[in-house]
Amino acid sequence: MRLISKAAEAHIYLEYERVIKHRVEKEYRIKKLDERIRRLRTNSEARNLRRLQGVINVPRVLDVDEKTNTLTLQLIEGRLAKDVFMEQTEPTQTALEVGAQIKRMHEANIVHNDLTTSNIIISGSRVFFIDFGLSEFTGKTEDKAVDLVVFNKSLKATHPKKHAEIWVNVLRGYNPGKQVNARVENILERVRYR
Ligand SMILES: Nc1ncnc2c1ncn2[C@@H]1O[C@H](COP(=O)(O)OP(=O)(O)OP(=O)(O)O)[C@@H](O)[C@H]1O
Numbered sequence: 765m766r767l768i769s770k771a772a773e774a775h776i777y778l779e780y781e782r783v784i785k786h787r788v789e790k791e792y793r794i795k796k797l798d799e800r801i802r803r804l805r806t807n808s809e810a811r812n813l814r815r816l817q818g819v820i821n822v823p824r825v826l827d828v829d830e831k832t833n834t835l836t837l838q839l840i841e842g843r844l845a846k847d848v849f850m851e852q853t854e855p856t857q858t859a860l861e862v863g864a865q866i867k868r869m870h871e872a873n874i875v876h877n878d879l880t881t882s883n884i885i886i887s888g889s890r891v892f893f894i895d896f897g898l899s900e901f902t903g904k905t906e907d908k909a910v911d912l913v914v915f916n917k918s919l920k921a922t923h924p925k926k927h928a929e930i931w932v933n934v935l936r937g938y939n940p941g942k943q944v945n946a947r948v949e950n951i952l953e954r955v956r957y958r
């Protein structure tokens with residue numbers, strides 16, 4: 765087994781064609797609370813990945829171990845959208861596709877809640893989404909708008925030079941209806957003038 769990522773919440777191992785995602789104990793959290801948080805995130809990640817199977821491109825859930833808060837997922841071969849956007853001179857097509865896929869996710873009433881270009885893998889012409897630990901099943905317009913705004917914010921931080929071009933095309937691909945659009949604009953305005 766090879767450790768491929770050691771992010772804030774989880775250790776990610778590679779084993780053959782599978783990815784093992786183990787949510788590790790956080791010393792700074794109260795033990796009981798920490799256990800609940802890790803269980804909750806492991807379960808919502810598995811549940812919502814299963815809901816999205818066949819709707820958008822997500823890794824298959826191969827196993828859920830509730831005792832150790834470990835998920836076994838299909839390995840997605842490709843490159844992080846973060847690296848792709850950094851190297852691409854012309855991000856339009858990728859951004860359009862990312863936006864279109866977020867729309868389908870939202871139409872299935874799933875919001876991701878941690879949309880960043882490190883949680884999107886580009887595999888050939890396909891866009892995969894990963895890291896659903898904070899995701900929710902919700903039909904609320906507000907939740908969907910917030911999901912987009914969070915993504916906008918992370919794009920600004922990660923891709924300061926290309927942000928505008930990426931964002932415009934994500935929105936074009938998403939093609940928000942009146943309600944979501946109004947909410948996104950409203951939140952962005954509030955953030956801007958704070
Ligand atoms: N199914 C997968 N296929 C390929 N690579 C993956 C897969 N799952 C995770 N990775 C790699 O591991 C990294 C971290 O995984 P992930 O984003 O799921 O966890 P995290 O950010 O540590 O966790 P969380 O915020 O849910 O606690 C990803 O950015 C990606 O590079």
Ligand SMILES: [Mg+2]
Pocket residue numbers: 771882883895
């Ligand atoms: Mg992540």
